[in-house]
Amino acid sequence: MDTNLPSLVPTAGRGKYRHHPLDFKRALVELSLQPGASVARIAREHGVNANQVFSWRRLYQQGQLGQASARVDGLVPVTVRMEPPNEATTPSGSIVIEAGAVRVQVEGRVDVAVLTAVLERVLK
Secondary structure (H helix, E strand, O other): OOOOOOOOOOOOOOOOOOOOOHHHHHHHHHHHOOOOOOHHHHHHHOOOOHHHHHHHHHHHHOOOOOOOOOOOOOOOOOOOOOOOOOOOOOOOOEEEEEEOOEEEEEEOOOOHHHHHHHHHHHOO
């Protein structure tokens, strides 16, 4: 006696995969990175799954969604780390500024005018 019976419930395929343009992905990711933004709400409003937006965010942060916008609206997060002074060396510091896919690291003594010009160019 044969025990392999055909399925009585029709199975539907997954359907076609939707391929979103890079501009669409970047736009959604940049919306989701705004302060107070809800990834679930943004995803729902644009007809995609929230998990997909989180995946795109990872790719965006790794620089895999093409050229990211360097424009930053609002405040930029800053971390201050105090290090004990070392009297054997001249005073120096380190600043790391991250805005989207752009990262600026400044070490040692810096000319204020040069740093200002660099930041104005990068954060435009």
